[in-house]
Amino acid sequence: MRIKHSTSLSLLAGLALVASACGGPAAAPSQSPTQAAATPTQAAATATAGGVAKATPGQSVKMMLLPKFLGILPFAQANKGAGDAAAELKNSTALAFVGPTADNSVQGQIEFMTNAATQGYKVVMISNNAGDQIAPAATAAQAAGVKVVAWDSPIPSAKGENLFVAQVDFNEMGKVMADMALSIMGADGGKFAILSASPDAANQNAWIKALNDALKDPKYAKVQLVDTVYGNDQSERSYTQAQALVAKYPDLKVIMAPTTVGIAAAAKAMQDGKMCDKVKVSGLGLPSEMVSYTINGCAPQFALWSFVDLGYLTYYTSYMLATGAIKGTEGEQFEAGRMGTFKITKDPTRSAGLRVLMGPFKIYDKTNVEAEAK
Amino acid sequence: MTLLLRRVRPEQVRELTLVFILVAVVAFFATQIPNYLAWQTFTDISTGLAIIAVAAVGQTLVVLTRNIDLSIGSVVGLVAYFVGTLLAGTPGMPAPAAFGIAIAMGGALGAVNGVIVAFGRVPAVVATLGTLAIYRVALVELSGAKTVTTDSLPAWLLNLPRMSVVSLGQLDVRPLVLLALAVVIVFQLVLSYLPYGRRLFAIGSNPDAARVAGLPVERDVFVAFLLSGALAGLAGFLFLVRFGNITVVAGQGLELQVVAAVVVGGVNIFGGSGSIVGALAGATLINVLQQSLIRWPAVSAFAQDAILGLLILLAVASDKVILGRLRTIWVQARRRDEERAAATAAEQATHGA
Numbered sequence: 021m022r023i024k025h026s027t028s029l030s031l032l033a034g035l036a037l038v039a040s041a042c043g044g045p046a047a048a049p050s051q052s053p054t055q056a057a058a059t060p061t062q063a064a065a066t067a068t069a070g071g072v073a074k075a076t077p078g079q080s081v082k083m084m085l086l087p088k089f090l091g092i093l094p095f096a097q098a099n100k101g102a103g104d105a106a107a108e109l110k111n112s113t114a115l116a117f118v119g120p121t122a123d124n125s126v127q128g129q130i131e132f133m134t135n136a137a138t139q140g141y142k143v144v145m146i147s148n149n150a151g152d153q154i155a156p157a158a159t160a161a162q163a164a165g166v167k168v169v170a171w172d173s174p175i176p177s178a179k180g181e182n183l184f185v186a187q188v189d190f191n192e193m194g195k196v197m198a199d200m201a202l203s204i205m206g207a208d209g210g211k212f213a214i215l216s217a218s219p220d221a222a223n224q225n226a227w228i229k230a231l232n233d234a235l236k237d238p239k240y241a242k243v244q245l246v247d248t249v250y251g252n253d254q255s256e257r258s259y260t261q262a263q264a265l266v267a268k269y270p271d272l273k274v275i276m277a278p279t280t281v282g283i284a285a286a287a288k289a290m291q292d293g294k295m296c297d298k299v300k301v302s303g304l305g306l307p308s309e310m311v312s313y314t315i316n317g318c319a320p321q322f323a324l325w326s327f328v329d330l331g332y333l334t335y336y337t338s339y340m341l342a343t344g345a346i347k348g349t350e351g352e353q354f355e356a357g358r359m360g361t362f363k364i365t366k367d368p369t370r371s372a373g374l375r376v377l378m379g380p381f382k383i384y385d386k387t388n389v390e391a392e393a394k
Numbered sequence: 395m396t397l398l399l400r401r402v403r404p405e406q407v408r409e410l411t412l413v414f415i416l417v418a419v420v421a422f423f424a425t426q427i428p429n430y431l432a433w434q435t436f437t438d439i440s441t442g443l444a445i446i447a448v449a450a451v452g453q454t455l456v457v458l459t460r461n462i463d464l465s466i467g468s469v470v471g472l473v474a475y476f477v478g479t480l481l482a483g484t485p486g487m488p489a490p491a492a493f494g495i496a497i498a499m500g501g502a503l504g505a506v507n508g509v510i511v512a513f514g515r516v517p518a519v520v521a522t523l524g525t526l527a528i529y530r531v532a533l534v535e536l537s538g539a540k541t542v543t544t545d546s547l548p549a550w551l552l553n554l555p556r557m558s559v560v561s562l563g564q565l566d567v568r569p570l571v572l573l574a575l576a577v578v579i580v581f582q583l584v585l586s587y588l589p590y591g592r593r594l595f596a597i598g599s600n601p602d603a604a605r606v607a608g609l610p611v612e613r614d615v616f617v618a619f620l621l622s623g624a625l626a627g628l629a630g631f632l633f634l635v636r637f638g639n640i641t642v643v644a645g646q647g648l649e650l651q652v653v654a655a656v657v658v659g660g661v662n663i664f665g666g667s668g669s670i671v672g673a674l675a676g677a678t679l680i681n682v683l684q685q686s687l688i689r690w691p692a693v694s695a696f697a698q699d700a701i702l703g704l705l706i707l708l709a710v711a712s713d714k715v716i717l718g719r720l721r722t723i724w725v726q727a728r729r730r731d732e733e734r735a736a737a738t739a740a741e742q743a744t745h746g747a
Contacts, residue, residue: 091534091642093541121530122643219696249688255637255644263438264688270429284639288544292555292636293434309639312545 072361073346073354080112081342083335084141086132088149088173088221089122092253093306094280094327095147098172101331102145108357109339116141122253126150126220133157137164143338147172151220155179167341167348171334173223178373182341182348183364185334185376187325190223190369194230196381197276198240200302200321205273209242212274213265215282215303217253226369227278246272251282258285266290266299277303283322287313307384307392314389323381333359333378350374403724408660408717412675416682423686430689433565440567441555443681444574445470445632447674449648450655451581452504452625454673455618457656458585458594460601460665461511461518463622466629466652468529469503470645473630475533478542478640485548492551496631497624503529504623508616526649534642544638554635570632577625582670594618598665654706655680660717680706 085102087095099117106115120128129150134157136144144161148154148170158168158180167182168175174184188196201212214231216224228248235243246269251258262275262285275290277283283305290296296318305322313319336356340346346354352364359378367375384392424430449466456463477496481487503525510521544552558566585591593614597604605611629648634640659676661668683705687698 089643091537096538096540121534123530123646247691253641253643254646255639255641256633259637260438260442260685261688264685267429267432267435267438267689268427268691281639281641284541284543285637288638293438294556309541309543309545 071353073340073352075109075336075340075345075355075357076343077108077110078112079109079339079343081142081339082113082116082140083111083143083338083342084116084118084132084136084145085331085335086129086144086146087117087119088147089125089128090119091122092281093309094172095119097327098147098331098334101326101328101333102335103331104328105332105335105339105357109336111339115335125218126153130154130157133161133168136161137166141166142342143167143169145169145171145334145338148175148222149173149218149220151175151222152177152179167338169334169338169341171330173221174367174370174373176222176226176370178367178370181373183337183374183376184367185330185337186367186369186378187327187330188379188381189377190226191230191233192379192381193227193278194232194234196323196383197227197231197278197303198234198237198243200323200383201243201274201276202240204300204302204320205243207242209240209244210273211244211246211269211271212276213247213249213269213272214245215258215261215265215275215277215279215286216248216250217279217282219250224278230369231276251277251279251285253279253281255281255285258282259289262286262289262301263293266293266295272299275299275301275303277301277305280304280306280309280324283319284309284313287319291316291318305384307389310384311389311393314384314386321383321385323383325378325381329359330378332357333362333376337362337376348374407720409669409672409675411716412659412672412679416675416679419679419682419686423690426692427686427689430686435685435689437566437568439682439685440571441636442685443678444568444570445629445636446648446651446655446681447574447677448577448632449626449629449652450659450673450677451577451670452622452629453652453656454659454661454668454670455581455585455594456518456622457653457661457663458598458665458668459615459618460598461615461618462522462653462663463504463507463619463626464519464522464649464653465503465507465525465529466622466626467645467648467650468526468533469500469623469626470630470633470648471640471643472503472529472533472536473500473627474634474637474644475537475542475640475642477631478547478634481548481551482542482546487548489550493628493631496627496634498627500627500630501620501624504620504626505616507623508619511619512612512616530642530646533644537642542634542638542640547634547638551635552638570635573632577628578670578674585670590614590617595666598662598667600666651680651684652677657710658706 085099102115118132126149133144133154144166155175155177158175162168162180168180169183169185170181171185172187175181214228216228235245249261249265251261258281265275266272275286277286283301283303287301290299290301301319302322304324306324310319310322333356340354341348346352350364350366353361355361362376364374364376367373453463473496476499477492481492507522507525510516511518554569557569559569559572560567593609596609597611597614601611633645655677656673657663658679659673661673683702687693687701693701
């Protein structure tokens with residue numbers, strides 16, 4: 021519990037950092053008064069302070085948390101965070117944490133989305149794994165009065181999506197990966213490859229695109245991305261893909277895996293092949309799964325955010341949206357319990373869609389991974 | 395040529411063809427992929443092959459009886475996860491115990507299939523498709539979304555995949571590979587020489603005739619499923635050793651690779667003919683293709699699965715045509731031989747009289 025508290029503090033601090041670094045419209049804790057006046061009904065329904073909407077606890081809202089698939093740690097952590105928020109908000113209807121199995125992820129998600137309205141759900145919180153294929157079902161659900169809040173992975177076209185709770189800024193993600201690659205390879209640079217999850221994962225694809233954009237900066241002139249392969253979030257496939265990358269590019273220096281399953285599998289493959297001196301692994305990983313590889317140097321540096329916080333914020337946002345405390349329009353501000361104040365903005369990383377940005381990253385290395393792994 | 399054909403059965407020709415195709419595939423990729431003919435490639439591929447080969451041996455036993463075991467992927471995943479969790483909880487557990495538990499657990503899961511198919515008379519496709527889903531859901535429930543991670547496993551298990559039993563220069567033969575080879579040899583002998591092995595062929599060729607002839611069809615089919623499960627359990631153990639990180643999707647889709655290996659390896663999907671060595675050759679071919687395709691820069695990640703599927707289809711189709719031809723020629727040659735022998739015998743008989 022204490023650890024969580026401290027991370028949420030650092031999160032806030034980091035959020036301020038990211039926001040100010042972007043210099044964009046996202047920052048500004050004191051919002052112009054027009055925002056508060058814009059929606060008088062909302063002001064009447066909730067206690068507003070300085071244009072910041074607050075949740076009214078104790079209402080009954082039937083909510084569904086729909087991960088890409090069941091059974092891996094990040095999603096379980098998000099469920100825990102959502103559960104925390106549900107307890108704080110005293111929602112008398114229990115949160116449903118449901119999802120497809122991994123082999124049926126796309127069809128399964130579409131099915132859950134299709135049936136949400138008839139089952140009486142008011143909100144579906146989805147980490148979308150189906151790309152735009154989910155859009156028709158999500159649009160239909162919205163028409164039947166269901167709020168669709170994406171988290172972790174959005175609906176690319178934003179069709180059928182009310183809001184997207186983004187864990188980090190997706191463009192920032194590209195820079196962070198480029199920075200990690202550069203810092204591991206050193207000033208001389210070198211070749212690196214991406215080991216992604218599935219080719220349909222909207223968040224993965226957005227990050228890869230962002231990384232490609234980031235690499236155009238002259239700072240990364242010597243960092244060369246040579247290939248992108250897919251391990252489908254399966255240990256065995258990711259493992260063989262990592263082996264193949266090394267065979268394909270004998271002078272490869274870094275495997276960048278923006279997926280928790282891929283990074284651990286790649287690190288194991290390098291360790292088993294006794295190649296950790298030559299090829300380093302980096303990307304997004306869970307400290308508890310990566311600690312041994314970070315200590316022995318196979319994966320010297322990786323990043324992640326808190327999935328518990330992401331689940332918490334998503335639940336808070338969705339609850340407020342469903343109870344009418346917020347409308348889900350651009351410029352609204354709201355208070356999400358222990359995590360502080362957030363603002364709904366246009367999503368600059370997609371052509372359409374609204375975003376609530378959580379952030380920031382936490383970079384893990386030898387110095388802090390052990391403490392976090394516990 | 396005809397003499398050779400008379401000596402060698404078509405099935406054996408087929409195994410030789412597979413070996414020939416394998417050599418051709420390797421030769422092709424050697425021209426395409428730099429450093430392909432390196433010992434590292436051999437070590438990578440052979441270690442990956444070990445898991446599929448062990449599972450394919452079990453699948454062969456089942457397919458020979460005109461059945462199929464589709465639950466293998468889930469059995470591998472469930473056993474790998476269960477044993478991994480067990481080892482994480484009790485790091486002092488001796489290696490043979492973990493090994494034994496994996497096999498026993500796989501056997502138990504296989505026995506469930508066996509009971510449903512052999513005694514419940516449920517078609518194997520339906521029954522094992524059901525248990526495929528049930529075992530996977532059991533794994534999702536059991537895991538509580540936790541991953542078995544490498545650092546929670548004992549050192550001996552982590553060192554196993556890096557160990558070499560035989561080291562010739564840069565060629566490392568991993569213990570996993572030797573174990574798989576041992577399994578292949580033992581079960582090939584079982585099929586060739588033990589009454590149980592021969593009965594599997596009889597049951598697959600004609601279940602009704604086998605029953606009328608008094609063979610214990612139900613019991614034999616049950617045992618085939620049990621063995622398939624036990625071998626899948628062993629494969630699960632190898633899976634744990636090799637990958638270390640076990641999530642709920644571990645082993646997913648493995649059943650398709652295994653069935654493909656068996657079919658490409660010449661085991662008749664309608665039962666009654668095939669061999670373990672053939673299944674091994676099929677598994678090797680598929681694994682080499684797979685591993686080579688992902689190392690081949692000319693093909694995108696998206697096209698790889700399609701190309702693999704196409705190659706499997708080609709292998710099976712061409713095989714069907716060629717083997718059909720060979721069989722006709724072989725049968726005709728045998729008949730001619732018999733006729734000639736009969737004619738000679740008749741002639742001798744008339745001369746003698």
